Amino acid sequence: MLLQFERRDTPSKTLVFATPFIAIAITIILSSIMLLIQGKSLLTTFFSFFIEPFESTYAISEVFLKFGPLLFIAQALAIGFRAKVWNIGAEGQMIMGAILASSVPVYFTDSDSVFLLPAMILLGAFGGLVWAAIPAFLRTRYNANEILVTLMLTSVALQILYYLLLGPWKDPMGFNFPQTVMFQDAALFPPIIFGFRLNYSLIIPIIFTIFVWIYMEKHFGGFKLTVGGLAPHAATYAGYSSNGAVWKSLLIAGMAAGIAGMSEVAGPIGQLQRSVTSGYGYSAIIVAYLGALHPIGIVFAAFFLSVIHIGGDYALVTADLPISSVHIFQGLLLVSYLASFTLVNYQFKPRKARIVEIESSLT
Amino acid sequence: MQNERQPLLTLSKLTKIYGSLIANDSIDLDVYTGSIHAVLGENGAGKSTLMKLAYGVVKPDAGEIFWKGQKINYWKTTVARGLGIGMVFQHFSLFETLSVVENIALTIKGSQKDLIDHIRKIGADYQLEIDPTAMVNSLSVGQRQRVEIIRCLMQDLKLLILDEPTSVLPPQHVRALFDALRKLQNNGVAILYISHKLEEIRELCDTATILRDGKVTGKVNPNETSTQELATLMIGRSIPKVERKVSDHKSKNAILNVTNLNIKNPDPFGTDLKNLNLSVFGGEIVGIAGVSGNGQQELGRIISGEDLNGDLNLSTIEMFGQPVTRKGVIERRDLGFCFVPEERLGRGVVPSMSLSKNSLLTAFKKGMLKNGFIQDDVVDKYTDTCITEFSVKSSGNGATANSLSGGNLQKFLVGRELLLEPKLLFLSQPTWGVDVGSANEIRQKLISLRDNGIGILVISEELEELFEITDRMYVLRSGRISTSMQTNEVSPDEIGEYMIGEEREDASNALAV
Incomplete structure (x- = not known):
């Protein structure tokens, strides 16, 4: 018998709320199987994933270091996702933000002006903005699919980054490593606690979260985006511009990703190098959905994923896990979430009788 | 006398629940061979649900179904069809891009040639003539319905179920349909006829089961029951009449003017609008009659501003004397325009x-x-x-x-x-799927607005509704619009003529029978 999906009339409220927790539970069960096959200790592994990130001030500060950019980009992407504008190129927008911001310390190596950091923030925002404006223009003018354009522009951004690092911006004293000079202190965010990498750039995502929450809940602009996502025909009927929604979604996300990229080079990394994004642009997509595209949910989701990230680093050492196992763990989490989400909102139904069966029943 | 015979189909205590709504509450129904049995009720009374249960499309939550007195345990569409039940749904289930015979070949066995001969024979026997090789998308609604009925007749048909068959037909086609149904009745086919139109049921049916809020409120012989009595059984009170006098304060200038509107539809199966002219003055209700699919959607989106067609002449659409062709929805609303889609x-x-x-x-x-x-x-x-x-x-x-x-x-x-x-109000199908009481409230409201000098444009499939509330009427067919007609000077038959248009010759054949 064939099965087909059918939308549930009224998905259970409790289950909708429980979806992320169900996903976590399934992930733990599935990854336990994987760990057992590998012959690793479950206790040690889960200890390093969920307890070790809270064991020391340093570990906690590292969690928050990851939390900042994840939160920032996820909040911005969720605005677009609610309006059904699929920007999956935050990674590229982040790289462009980092590149443009780095131009300041690269060309003004000796400056210790107080305007250095603000200028980098502005340039970072601008870099991401421009990179997101390209798909917005192509979508609204030529109806080019923004999923493909944003994704492919990420590769382009990466090539620009490699070119600069191997060519004009390479540190002359850097033993031919593909990286720029280390930035001067004036081009870096000051640390919140001396000696740790966690810095004051964390304030920006937190302010941004409050802004997004107010915008989506209380502002007419957010309402229009939500209507466009939930019922596109109703948005047209009411006269809300769908092109406006595409521009707004992409530009906000580009700006946020750009500043997040800038915060990396002006924060924990301290220079422009090849692995400037740590994959935040992609992880933020997971965070946005894990947080059910809700500003508050995303705060928890970003925190949870940061813990998993740091826990994964510890698991490499403490539980002697290969890096790919950590990636599988994170991948399992997203798949289980999407599967649970689908099953909460849809149900399996036996397929309706087909014509062939009608014929056979007549005889 | 009927009761001495065995019923063909018996529905016993059928109940169907959707969420918190009891769509059918313990319904009993007997259908006899050679009878045209009406199921009467207003929108949402549970008629369609009951027919879907009878045809096996949905499963009842409780109750039993008997065929010639024998209980059938696993009642589903395949069984129903095997026993000789056919159903014509309100929304037809034909493939637009296939021909008539290809559509029929999907469910009926046989070579193409045999099928074509069979279709022609049925057409001749029942005056349901149709060209078997015609593409479905070129057929009118009346002709598509004919295809559906022929498809049912190609099997050994014992019971035919029709769901609101006249809701979209012009008056001329209704008569042709009734003739065909009476012929079927004489040949011993039982017919279940679902409708909310009282006059129709009194003319055609010999038995009527009346539903209200999912329950049976009466079983009567409609020939011996007055329209008022039927209405009371159907909605619990007599149907309120919409109060209306002829509009006497029409504005001097038109507040909506559409001049020479031509639109090429990018969808190959959509309708092009051709050289369309219409106007609405303040203080009048103007209707656009016609079966939907003849350009109603396209015209609606052009007037509302949802479709800003860049090829149009700047002055094609004017509201309150201003060209609005390039103005979006919000700008049009700012002028005093409102729209109910x-x-x-x-x-x-x-x-x-x-x-x-x-x-x-x-x-x-x-x-x-x-x-x-x-x-x-x-x-x-x-x-x-x-x-x-x-x-x-x-x-x-x-x-x-x-x-x-x-x-x-x-x-x-x-x-x-x-x-x-609003100063100009545009409504498309204002009472589709709306119960009689609400529909009347809405219509009464529109008339009182008109008396306050507001101009109203109504697109509707229901001729009765347009005759009840409008002052002037147009007919839209195949993207073309008729001249304007004063409602109190035309008859439904004349409007029907315009709805049939090019098909007129064909219809007069049907009328001659």
Whole structure:
């Protein structure tokens, strides 16, 4: 018998709320199987994933270091996702933000002006903005699919980054490593606690979260985006511009990703190098959905994923896990979430009788 | 005498529940061979659900089904069809891009040649002539219905179920359909005839089962029952009459003018609008009659501003004397234009949002925003006013739009737009799927608006409705519009002639029978 999906009339409220927790539970069960096959200790592994990130001030500060950019980009992407504008190129927008911001310390190596950091923030925002404006223009003018354009522009951004690092911006004293000079202190965010990498750039995502929450809940602009996502025909009927929604979604996300990229080079990394994004642009997509595209949910989701990230680093050492196992763990989490989400909102139904069966029943 | 015979199909204590709604509550029904049995009830009474149960499309939650006195345990479409039951749905199930014979070949065995001969023979026997090789998309609604009926007749048919078969037919085609049905009756086929039109049932049927709120409220012989009695059984009271006198204060200048509108539809199966002219004056209700699919959608989107066609001449559409062809929805609304679309859920309202949020959708300029921030108290107050003034039954302004019944949702939608105090109001299919009571409230409201000098344009498939409320009428067919006609000077048959148009010759054949 064939099965087909059918939308549930009224998905259970409790289950909708429980979806992320169900996903976590399934992930733990599935990854336990994987760990057992590998012959690793479950206790040690889960200890390093969920307890070790809270064991020391340093570990906690590292969690928050990851939390900042994840939160920032996820909040911005969720605005677009609610309006059904699929920007999956935050990674590229982040790289462009980092590149443009780095131009300041690269060309003004000796400056210790107080305007250095603000200028980098502005340039970072601008870099991401421009990179997101390209798909917005192509979508609204030529109806080019923004999923493909944003994704492919990420590769382009990466090539620009490699070119600069191997060519004009390479540190002359850097033993031919593909990286720029280390930035001067004036081009870096000051640390919140001396000696740790966690810095004051964390304030920006937190302010941004409050802004997004107010915008989506209380502002007419957010309402229009939500209507466009939930019922596109109703948005047209009411006269809300769908092109406006595409521009707004992409530009906000580009700006946020750009500043997040800038915060990396002006924060924990301290220079422009090849692995400037740590994959935040992609992880933020997971965070946005894990947080059910809700500003508050995303705060928890970003925190949870940061813990998993740091826990994964510890698991490499403490539980002697290969890096790919950590990636599988994170991948399992997203798949289980999407599967649970689908099953909460849809149900399996036996397929309706087909014509062939009608014929056979007549005889 | 009937009762001595064994019924062909017996539905016994059938119950069907959808969520919190009891669509069918323990319904009994007997159908006899050679009888045309009416199932009468208004929108939402449970008629369609009952027929879907009878045809096996949905499973009952309780109750039993008997065929010639024998209980059938696993009642489903395949079984029903095997026993000789055929059904013609309200929305036809034909493939537009296939020919008539190809559509029929999907369910009936046989070579193409045999099938064509068979279709021709049935056509001749029952005056249901159709060209078997014609493409379905080129057929009118009446002809498509004919194809559906022929498809049922190609099997050994014992019982034919028809769901609101006349809802979209011009009067001439209705008569042809009735002739064919009577012929079937004489040949010993039982017919279940679902409708909410009282006169029709009195003319055609010999038995009527009346449903209200999912329950049987009566079993009568419609020939011996008055329209008033039937109405009382159907809606619990007599049908209120819409009060109306002829419009006497028409404005001097037209407030809506459409001049030489030509639109090429990018969809190959869509309708092109051809050289279309129409006007609406303040203080009158203007109707556009015609079966939907003849350009209603396209015209609606052009007038509302949802489709801003760049190829149009600047002065093609004028409102209040100003060209608005290039103006968007919001700019047109600013001039005093309001629109109620035919699709309510998903276009007129956002289904999953609250009524308050749905007020905000179009009424945001009524002081609901301060520096772009939503003023919830203003929104809620507007919504509450709409709910009380238009007697919208709901659990309050926080109820989601999709929790309302069709009639109540339409009252909310009309109310939301009317509270915007329009000078020009445009409604598409204002009473589709709306119960009799709500439909009358809406119609009465439109007439009182007209008396206050507002110009109203109504697109509707229901001729009765247009004759009840309009002052002038146009007919839209295949993207072309007729000349304007004074409602009190034309007959439904004349309007029907325009609805048939090029098909007139064919129809006069049918009439001659």
